[in-house]
Amino acid sequence: xxxxxxxxxxxxxxxxDSCIACPLGYECxxxxxxxxxxxxxxxxxxxxxxxxxxxxxxTESGNYTCLPCPLGYECTTSSATICQPGTISSEGxxxxxxxxxxxxxTESGNDTCLPCPLGHECTASSTTVCQPGTISSEGxxxxxTCPEGNPPEALCSSS
Numbered sequence: 517x518x519x520x521x522x523x524x525x526x527x528x529x530x531x532x533d534s535c536i537a538c539p540l541g542y543e544c545x546x547x548x549x550x551x552x553x554x555x556x557x558x559x560x561x562x563x564x565x566x567x568x569x570x571x572x573x574x575t576e577s578g579n580y581t582c583l584p585c586p587l588g589y590e591c592t593t594s595s596a597t598i599c600q601p602g603t604i605s606s607e608g609x610x611x612x613x614x615x616x617x618x619x620x621x622t623e624s625g626n627d628t629c630l631p632c633p634l635g636h637e638c639t640a641s642s643t644t645v646c647q648p649g650t651i652s653s654e655g656x657x658x659x660x661t662c663p664e665g666n667p668p669e670a671l672c673s674s675s
Contacts (some may be wrong), residue, residue, distance in 0.1 A: 543565045554577055556593070619670045620638040
């Protein structure tokens with residue numbers, strides 16, 4: 517029969533009648549304790565390590581708290597990796613997502629995509645000035661040939 521008052525404790529020395537509380541960041545059975553691996557945590561007196569919840573991570577062994585996945589990063593329970601240009605994430609998100617059509621982001625580690633500017637063509641991770649004789653509206657991904665007289669030549673790229 518298991519004595520429930522001794523759960524979350526261990527005693528490595530046979531014959532000793534006192535128990536030791538399982539320490540922070542460890543999992544315990546009745547005779548030993550083992551450190552929690554990265555991506556898992558435990559509190560004092562806990563018998564097992566538990567995985568970090570969705571949106572959190574822990575890179576170190578033997579810990580008792582998980583950290584929120586920071587903005588501009590994608591996370592597993594045991595790591596955080598910066599989002600590359602053309603991708604973004606908000607705090608607590610587990611993965612980076614590509615910028616949507618008509619937007620871009622040239623820097624790593626961001627949470628916002630920018631609208632493709634007037635007179636530029638864009639990919640998710642870059643922006644380039646339209647070639648002479650072409651134009652684009654804000655939020656458009658590519659430049660198109662300027663129609664004669666519409667828009668006024670002043671709006672068309674000429675250099």
